[in-house]
Amino acid sequence: MTGTATEIDPAALPDASVFQRVVADPCRPVILRGAVRHWSLTRVAADGNAALAAYLGRFDAGREVEAFVGDPAIAGRYHYSDDLAGFNFTRQTLPLNQAIRRIMETADQSLYVGSLPMSVFLPGLAEDNPLPFAPAVSPRLWIGHASIVGCHYDMSDNIACVVAGRRRFTLYPPDAIGDLYVGPIDHTMAGQPVALAADAEPDDPRYPRFAQARERAITIDLEAGDALYLPKLWWHRVEATGKLNLLVNYWWDAFPAGPDQPFAAMLLALTAIAGRPEPERAAWRAWFDHYVFRPDGHPLAHLPTDRHGVLGEGRENIGMLRAHAMRLLRGG
Structure with missing residues (x-):
């Protein structure tokens, strides 16, 4: 038996203060269907790779980015090596426009670029695609092939907006941490430790308590134009299943209580x-x-x-x- 997430009509969220009260304050995941369907970015992405590349090129600041690159055999599953000492992918530095071109021109590889602040890498793109209820932070862009990002948490609240492709989020509440068999906190793929059990084979004998977490999982499927509010410390495994996947997210602290983390x-x-x-x-x-x-x-x-x-x-x-x-x- 799995849990469910609340759905709220984005039209009922005219500004950030209403979003804070209605969506963020309960500290539970909320699905926002069609929240970014109106974006130029979403509409252009639906017109195909050439249109999307041309649109993004209008804002490209010419900076280099770090891309995750894996052998086609990993099928987009970015993870540890079998002995946990290393990883099954490499990091490559290249200009953003080259990374986007490689993603668009190949479909049988594993490559993605993520966490790019628009104000730095694509200035003006956020202003061309406003979200009325979003916090006053620079959104970030993620683009790549089909991928599976290991189950992890963020230390910020998150609005994740699917622009191209499809995303499946599998969520576990923060207090499931003891049943998720979390990996090392100082040797990670992208900053946060991952829940090893969530990416293992079903009923893996190394993780007997994971069955309790699986009973509490919430599975959410998002189409292009949909968004998800995810409170900090909620565990999430993310599968991107389109040939080309683009996501924009907003990270911020919805409940600041002082200068310390x-x-x-x-x-x-x-x-x-x-x-x-x-x-x-x-x-x-x-x-x-x-x-x-x-x-x-x-x-x-x-x-x-x-x-x-x-x-x-x-x-x-x-x-x-x-x-x-x-x-x-x-x-x-």
């Missing part, structure tokens, strides 16, 4: 807590729950708000907490 805080917690004995870890878990995760509300709710000190609202309190933490890290 949560993942950095987790890394510090690893160095400070993970190696301690289980009873002490349990004690620290109680403190983290009380002060950070707050299942019972604010830890000083029993006091007047003007007695909350550095745990009160306001950026000045964040600054004082950071300064105190920095002194402790320096041994002060």
Whole structure:
């Protein structure tokens, strides 16, 4: 039994503030059918490779990009080598227009280019293809042959817009992490670790708990013109099945709470807590729950708000907490 995702009509999202309240605040995936069907980029892509290449060429800043290139035998499945020491593809640097031409002129290879900020590589393209409810960030472009991107998470919220080809997203909630058998966090294909079990053969004996994650999976099929909102930390495996696939995405933090990244805080917690004995870890878990995760509300709710000190609202309190933490890290 698999889960489902909510669908919301993009016409009900006139601006970013409504999107934040209706789509982002619940922190659940949302399908947005036809969200970018009106784009010039989507319409031109439907007219064929020549029209698409000419359109993108109008905005090409002439910069070089890094392409993932694999042997045709990998069939677009970019992954580790069998021993996890390396990868089954290489990285090549070439001008963007050459990369696009190679993708368009070959259909039996494995090549893709991704995460290109439009403001840098294709200035003006975003302005020519506006999305009224999108955050004020530079969207990124991804283009390539058919591909399978290993199951991973992002540390940013994401609006993924399919422009050409088809995309199948297989999603797992953040709390499935223990059943996904995640690979190393410091030896990755593109920055984030991948869930090894999600790309293994069904019922692989190395990953017995994956059956529990598979029961909770959400499968979403998107056509050209459709979009998906994906909250940060949701695991996603992405299959692009067209001969040529083009996606535009927006990455941003929908819930900024200060200047520090949560993942950095987790890394510090690893160095400070993970190696301690289980009873002490349990004690620290109680403190983290009380002060950070707050299942019972604010830890000083029993006091007047003007007695909350550095745990009160306001950026000045964040600054004082950071300064105190920095002194402790320096041994002060």
